[in-house]
Structure formats: C-alpha cells, structure tokens
Amino acid sequence: MRIAVIGAGAVGGLVAALAARAGHEVLVTARGEHAASIAAAGLLVDGGWGEWVAAVELVESIPNRPIDLLILATKAHDSAQAIAPWATHDGTPVLVLQNGLGGEDAVRDALPRSPIAIGLALFAVSLTGPGHITVTGPNGLTLGGDSAAVAVAEPLLREALPADIVLAENIRGAQWTKLLINQVNALPAITGLSVQQTIAHPGLRGVIARAMVETVAVGTAVGARWGRIGAVDAEAIARVRAGGAAAAAELAEHLAAGMGDVPNPASMLQSIRRGRMTEVDAINGVVVDYGTSLGVAAPVNAALVGLVRKAQSGDPPLTPAQALARIPAPS
Ligand SMILES: NC(=O)C1=CN([C@@H]2O[C@H](COP(=O)(O)OP(=O)(O)OC[C@H]3O[C@@H](n4cnc5c(N)ncnc54)[C@H](OP(=O)(O)O)[C@@H]3O)[C@@H](O)[C@H]2O)C=CC1
Ligand SMILES: CC(C)(CO)C(=O)C(=O)O
Known part of the structure; x- marks a missing residue:
C-alpha cells in the first residue's frame, strides 16, 4: 500500500x-x-x-x-x-x-x-x-x-x-467521549506536570473532574450519543452525570492508571514545550462555545482556556497552588 x-x-x-x-x-x-x-x-x-x-x-x-x-x-x-x-x-x-x-x-x-x-x-x-x-x-x-x-x-x-x-459505529459520539478524556490535557500545559502527576494531586484532580462534569453537561445538552473509548463508555458517562465531580475524579484516576508509569505530557504540554500553538480552543474552547450557545455554564473550561493561552504566549508554568487560585472554586 x-x-x-x-x-x-x-x-x-x-x-x-x-x-x-x-x-x-x-x-x-x-x-x-x-x-x-x-x-x-x-x-x-x-x-x-x-x-x-x-x-x-x-x-x-x-x-x-x-x-x-x-x-x-x-x-x-x-x-x-x-x-x-x-x-x-x-x-x-x-x-x-x-x-x-x-x-x-x-x-x-x-x-x-x-x-x-x-x-x-x-x-x-x-x-x-x-x-x-x-x-x-x-x-x-x-x-x-x-x-x-x-x-x-x-x-x-x-x-x-x-x-x-x-x-465505532457512532464516531461522532466517540469524539465527544474523547473530548471528555482530553480534559486531562490542559493542566499539564499550565503547570508543566505530567497527566499522571496532575491527576495524583487532589486539588488539580478536582479541577479535571469539574471540567469533565461540564463536558458531560454540555455534550448531553448537544445530544451527543457518547461512544466507547477504551474503558470510558456510556455507563461511565452516566455515572459522571449522576455522581458529579466525585464520580469524574474516579474516572480521571482510572485514566491515569491506564497510562502507566511513564510520565505522559499529553499533546498540549508538548506544544507548549516546543513553542507551538496548542489545541486548547478545539478541546476546552469547544465546551465553552457549545455551552454558551445552549445556556450551559462551563466556567472551569473557560478558565483553563485562559490559562493555557497565557502559557502559550510564554508565561512560566504555574505551581498547583497558583493554578488553583486562578480557577473558579466549586460553588
Ligand atoms: N501526542 C499524543 O499522544 C496524542 C495526540 N493526539 C492528537 O493527534 C493530533 C496530532 O498531535 P501530535 O502528533 O501530538 O502533534 P505534533 O505537533 O507532534 O504533530 C503535528 C505535526 O504536523 C506538522 N505540521 C503542521 N502543519 C503542517 C503543514 N502545513 N505541513 C507539514 N507539516 C505540518 C507539525 O509541524 P510543527 O511542529 O512545525 O508545527 C508537527 O510536526 C492532535 O489532534 C492531537 O490532539 C491524540 C492522541 C494522543
Ligand atoms: C489520550 C491522550 C491524553 C494521550 O496522551 C491524548 O489524547 C493527548 O495527549 O492528546
């Protein structure tokens, strides 16, 4: 071929x-x-x-x-x-x-x-x-x-x-599920830590979880038919809908375990390290945009977009405490 x-x-x-x-x-x-x-x-x-x-x-x-x-x-x-x-x-x-x-x-x-x-x-x-x-x-x-x-x-x-x-018969639904998984990408770009390190940190894990909850709310409002990606299937999404941030935090820990021990910078931190534009608009930005058009709030995704853009324009990595101070706390 x-x-x-x-x-x-x-x-x-x-x-x-x-x-x-x-x-x-x-x-x-x-x-x-x-x-x-x-x-x-x-x-x-x-x-x-x-x-x-x-x-x-x-x-x-x-x-x-x-x-x-x-x-x-x-x-x-x-x-x-x-x-x-x-x-x-x-x-x-x-x-x-x-x-x-x-x-x-x-x-x-x-x-x-x-x-x-x-x-x-x-x-x-x-x-x-x-x-x-x-x-x-x-x-x-x-x-x-x-x-x-x-x-x-x-x-x-x-x-x-x-x-x-x-x-996947329903690749659009699988793309939504991948968008949910890619909620792990932004914090490494902001902090310089690996995906596994950000998920191991209780505060950062909470941010990822709330970004996931927003993604599920927005995707559900859009009518996404969530497809399976790895172990993340429609049942896992239903658990996040029912259990909120606690269920999403468990899902994030499960994803980190599936990534193994080799530190994974994810594609977004790699872009920052190489001085390239990130995909934050195509990942977190999409959640914000769909949310805005449907009246579903996505403040955590909006904050992540802002912080990744700053990292992209040359700001140094934030410590976990600095990042947490710049992201809206749970209401
Ligand atoms: N890396 C990962 O682990 C994963 C990535 N993905 C997804 O896969 C996709 C690709 O990501 P990834 O491979 O990490 O990204 P990379 O930046 O490593 O690769 C993209 C490549 O395309 C090159 N490129 C861009 N525009 C052109 C052009 N006009 N002509 C020729 N080359 C061009 C880039 O060059 P330059 O560097 O000069 O811009 C770069 O080498 C993304 O959507 C990402 O989210 C999905 C799962 C895992
Ligand atoms: C699944 C994951 C997080 C793998 O690194 C990815 O899609 C990415 O890096 O963009």
Whole structure:
C-alpha cells in the first residue's frame, strides 16, 4: 500500500513508522528541523512498542503517483493549510488522526469526493526531538467514519499497530467521549506536570473532574450519543452525570492508571514545550462555545482556556497552588 502522512509529528510520525515497519511505502510531510532530520536519517521510534528506524520518503511537493490512503495528523488548527495542497488527490480515502470534534471538516472542504475515516488514539506518544518519537503509553485506537475509508484504514491499522483497534459505529459520539478524556490535557500545559502527576494531586484532580462534569453537561445538552473509548463508555458517562465531580475524579484516576508509569505530557504540554500553538480552543474552547450557545455554564473550561493561552504566549508554568487560585472554586 502507498500511504501519505500529512503532519508526521508524534502521532503521524508513529503511524508512518509503524506502517513502514509493516512493509508499506510511506510518504510524509513535516516542517523545519524535524523534516530535515527525517530526510537525513528517517524516523527513530522507541518506547512502548520497541525501537526501530523507519525509512520514509519526505515529500517536498505533492506527488502525481496514486496514493491508497492519506493520513492527516496535524494539530486541528493546522488542518486546512496542511490538506489544501492535496486537493489533486480528491477521491482518495483519508484517515484523520486528531482530537477535537471537527478535524474532518477541513478535509471535506478540500477533498469533497474523498471518504473520511476518523481515528481516535488512546495511545500516548511524544516528539522527543527532531526525527525522534517515543511511545509513552502503548494503548489502542477507536476507528469509524465513512465505510469506504474505514475499509482501507482498518486492515492497515490492525496490521501495523500492536494494540486494539476498536470499530465505532457512532464516531461522532466517540469524539465527544474523547473530548471528555482530553480534559486531562490542559493542566499539564499550565503547570508543566505530567497527566499522571496532575491527576495524583487532589486539588488539580478536582479541577479535571469539574471540567469533565461540564463536558458531560454540555455534550448531553448537544445530544451527543457518547461512544466507547477504551474503558470510558456510556455507563461511565452516566455515572459522571449522576455522581458529579466525585464520580469524574474516579474516572480521571482510572485514566491515569491506564497510562502507566511513564510520565505522559499529553499533546498540549508538548506544544507548549516546543513553542507551538496548542489545541486548547478545539478541546476546552469547544465546551465553552457549545455551552454558551445552549445556556450551559462551563466556567472551569473557560478558565483553563485562559490559562493555557497565557502559557502559550510564554508565561512560566504555574505551581498547583497558583493554578488553583486562578480557577473558579466549586460553588
Ligand atoms: N501526542 C499524543 O499522544 C496524542 C495526540 N493526539 C492528537 O493527534 C493530533 C496530532 O498531535 P501530535 O502528533 O501530538 O502533534 P505534533 O505537533 O507532534 O504533530 C503535528 C505535526 O504536523 C506538522 N505540521 C503542521 N502543519 C503542517 C503543514 N502545513 N505541513 C507539514 N507539516 C505540518 C507539525 O509541524 P510543527 O511542529 O512545525 O508545527 C508537527 O510536526 C492532535 O489532534 C492531537 O490532539 C491524540 C492522541 C494522543
Ligand atoms: C489520550 C491522550 C491524553 C494521550 O496522551 C491524548 O489524547 C493527548 O495527549 O492528546
């Protein structure tokens, strides 16, 4: 199979390297020092799924060759710019590997004839340095979307990823559940701590729990049909609806346990460390925006958006006490 990975950072680079290890022809796009390193020495992967160097082809201009699958793995806000040059491949199946709710919209605009699959990764992976990717949490992936794209992406993912691939009939509902899980992302970006450290801290865990309760309230008001991601299913969501922050705190502890012992910065702290824009608007901001339009308050998510934006603009990490002082207390 010939695959092109658009935005071969942590997630895209890992999937590119796994596909190359499985014997596929892999083309990638990347930028700056990372792109130069891939061109010179390929992709070095280490961590939970073993260590290997994958030879992939760095593309400078969009190839004329037919491609079996395009994989979009940029951050959500980079999608439109990254996918636009691939319009000549309209009709080719696309797999979008992103958090947030609307990653597929940019693909539908640029490649209207392409079927689109969506992959929601529960694995955790870091771009440790240029050309260097480390798997810190070797977990699975949930896949759904247009059947013609799933039919191409599923066999590749099952062959290449040493983890569970779960098919979701209702991928939009699964995206909402992933949005709930991604409530763990903002505090590491604000404090510089790992996901496991923030969830181990009682005060910070309480903030994550209240951000989760808001997400469940907003998602429920929107009519989200929560899909299963890992151990988080509709029953877990119902427990959060019934039990509030205490039930959400238990869920957060369960998620931290599933991430294992290797500190997971999550994708948002990685963006801060590399001086990049974060996805806070596509994650916490979406909860605030839907909440505002439906009259559901989301003050914790709003505060997290403000604090991540400050971190993004260069403010130093906050201590847990400083962060807690800036986030509305439970009423
Ligand atoms: N990392 C993780 O553990 C997980 C991440 N995710 C999700 O996966 C998605 C990707 O995240 P992640 O891999 O961490 O992010 P990264 O920033 O590591 O990777 C994205 C890559 O795309 C590159 N890029 C952006 N725009 C372009 C462009 N126009 N042309 C070429 N390359 C481009 C970026 O370059 P540059 O650095 O120069 O901006 C970067 O190398 C996100 O939605 C994230 O939330 C989901 C689960 C786990
Ligand atoms: C599941 C998790 C938290 C894995 O790190 C993730 O989705 C992310 O980092 O964005």
